[in-house]
Amino acid sequence: MPLIDANGIKLHYRIDGPERGRQLLLSNSLASNLEMWDPQIGDLTSAGYRVIRYDSRGHGGSDAPEGPYSIEMLAEDAVALLDGLGLAKADFCGLSKGGMVGQMLGVRHADRVGKLILADTGAYMPTKEMWDGRIKTVEKGGMEAVADATIERWFTPASRLNRPGDIEKIHAMILGTPPQGFIGCSRAIQAMDQRGTIGGITAPTLVIVGAEDPATTPDHAKEIHGLIGGSQYLEIPEAAHFANFEQPQLFTKAMLGFLNG
Numbered sequence: 445m446p447l448i449d450a451n452g453i454k455l456h457y458r459i460d461g462p463e464r465g466r467q468l469l470l471s472n473s474l475a476s477n478l479e480m481w482d483p484q485i486g487d488l489t490s491a492g493y494r495v496i497r498y499d500s501r502g503h504g505g506s507d508a509p510e511g512p513y514s515i516e517m518l519a520e521d522a523v524a525l526l527d528g529l530g531l532a533k534a535d536f537c538g539l540s541k542g543g544m545v546g547q548m549l550g551v552r553h554a555d556r557v558g559k560l561i562l563a564d565t566g567a568y569m570p571t572k573e574m575w576d577g578r579i580k581t582v583e584k585g586g587m588e589a590v591a592d593a594t595i596e597r598w599f600t601p602a603s604r605l606n607r608p609g610d611i612e613k614i615h616a617m618i619l620g621t622p623p624q625g626f627i628g629c630s631r632a633i634q635a636m637d638q639r640g641t642i643g644g645i646t647a648p649t650l651v652i653v654g655a656e657d658p659a660t661t662p663d664h665a666k667e668i669h670g671l672i673g674g675s676q677y678l679e680i681p682e683a684a685h686f687a688n689f690e691q692p693q694l695f696t697k698a699m700l701g702f703l704n705g
């Protein structure tokens with residue numbers, strides 16, 4: 445399991461694809477890990493990309509120090525990962541929390557980002573009370589206490605019914621998230637408001653959202669698209685929050701169309 449010292453913690457990462465391929469960094473959502481990108485890896489590497497993915501702070505095999513964390517801190521983790529791997533720059537795709545990190549990178553570290561894909565994410569996530577409630581639930585009952593409701597937001601009813609193997613895999617990812625890491629990242633999202641800054645993003649940007657995402661809705665995505673001049677916007681049909689997992693072919697096609705365009 446490759447680990448790297450980054451921003452004072454150990455980050456777990458994985459690299460797939462040709463050594464001299466174009467560098468693409470993938471960043472995971474809250475309560476998942478780098479395996480959330482498994483459906484994309486074959487097509488991206490076949491298309492010549494060197495795909496670098498990592499478990500964000502508090503998730504998967506990365507350290508989960510006591511929080512609260514901040515989106516700034518999570519963005520510095522990503523930059524420290526690039527530094528540790530000797531990479532000056534990479535294209536970036538992040539889903540949900542990963543997309544919040546992508547926005548921060550685009551503002552604070554424009555020189556480290558090539559093209560930017562912001563998937564099923566928000567610049568601001570209402571409400572503060574909702575996050576207090578989720579954090580309290582996990583403090584009391586662990587990740588089990590939020591797992592079923594999370595799956596309901598992440599997948600459409602049809603996928604929940606027809607794809608038990610995929611749902612089980614993601615359910616296990618949620619349960620595998622250290623509560624301290626979930627809480628640290630939830631505090632980061634709770635405190636975040638990037639609406640006043642992302643207008644400064646100059647990287648070519650694609651905003652993608654599952655048309656049925658109830659968590660970071662198409663309205664959240666349209667807000668980001670409206671704030672980032674020249675950005676592109678795409679809705680993925682028959683997908684909720686985990687659009688890359690629910691509609692892998694459409695999602696990866698959109699990624700490659702944008703990155704190669």
Ligand SMILES: O=C(O)CCC(=O)CC(=O)O
Nearest residue numbers: 473474540541542597659
């Ligand atoms: O998933 C994330 O990275 C943060 C946004 C969120 O909590 C979505 C959800 O599970 O409702």
